[in-house]
Amino acid sequence: DIVMTQSPLSLPVTPGEPASISCRSSESLLYSNGNSYLDWYLQKPGQSPQLLIYVGSNRASGVPDRFSGSGSGTDFTLKISRVEAEDVGIYYCMQALQIPFTFGPGTKLDIK
Amino acid sequence: EVQLLESGGGLVQPGGSLRLSCAASGFTFSNYAMSWVRQAPGKGLEWVSEISGSVTRTNYADSVKGRFTVSRDNSKNTLFLQMSSLRVEDTAIYYCAKGLYGDFGRHMDVWGKGTTVTVSS
Numbered sequence: 001d002i003v004m005t006q007s008p009l010s011l012p013v014t015p016g017e018p019a020s021i022s023c024r025s026s027e028s029l030l031y032s033n034g035n036s037y038l039d040w041y042l043q044k045p046g047q048s049p050q051l052l053i054y055v056g057s058n059r060a061s062g063v064p065d066r067f068s069g070s071g072s073g074t075d076f077t078l079k080i081s082r083v084e085a086e087d088v089g090i091y092y093c094m095q096a097l098q099i100p101f102t103f104g105p106g107t108k109l110d111i112k
Numbered sequence: 113e114v115q116l117l118e119s120g121g122g123l124v125q126p127g128g129s130l131r132l133s134c135a136a137s138g139f140t141f142s143n144y145a146m147s148w149v150r151q152a153p154g155k156g157l158e159w160v161s162e163i164s165g166s167v168t169r170t171n172y173a174d175s176v177k178g179r180f181t182v183s184r185d186n187s188k189n190t191l192f193l194q195m196s197s198l199r200v201e202d203t204a205i206y207y208c209a210k211g212l213y214g215d216f217g218r219h220m221d222v223w224g225k226g227t228t229v230t231v232s233s
Contacts, residue, residue, distance in 0.1 A: 001174075039219055041157070048207055048226060049149075049157060054219035060212075061221070092157055096218035099171045101147075101159040 162217030
């Protein structure tokens with residue numbers, strides 16, 4: 001199975017400041033079509049997860065443009081340009097290349 | 113509005129069985145692969161199973177293979193997860209989720225609110 005790691009695991013951020021989360025996979029997530037099959041999800045407190053980014057850098061419908069995803073192969077980054085209070089929660093990366101799909105341990109973002 | 117609504121969770125003894133359902137609405141159900149994802153209390157997310165829209169393909173996590181069976185009834189817009197030989201470690205919130213496109217239940221863009229399964233004696 002592909003193992004996913006994330007850093008940091010805890011991320012206190014001041015509103016209005018940028019934030020960055022790193023995700024690394026134990027194997028390359030690059031598919032033959034040139035896309036890396038890495039998704040980002042946010043689980044807000046008490047809610048179900050929601051898709052933020054798919055295939056590395058594509059924002060899901062309705063996701064604010066302050067969220068961006070980048071990376072290829074085994075190293076990926078989720079960036080929030082200016083954190084807002086509503087962005088608190090746990091961010092998970094998930095590799096969508098190979099069965100079983102596997103999630104990272106999660107990064108808890110909270111407001112300073 | 114696109115919606116998924118899980119049901120069927122509850123308290124079951126180790127070794128018991130349970131059948132979860134997920135009712136879909138607001139989209140053409142048969143066109144999309146679906147997944148089950150679970151979350152143990154205080155823990156992260158774990159992908160459990162997926163099924164293609166055409167029902168021709170199913171996949172499972174090793175932790176549930178041989179004990180869980182995913183199925184769907186496209187005529188009733190409903191996804192199922194039959195769970196048997198349940199273990200204490202299967203205790204979790206079970207979410208159903210819709211695949212964004214293609215025939216794989218990945219890039220999960222719609223999630224239900226989840227149903228809680230507790231395995232305990």
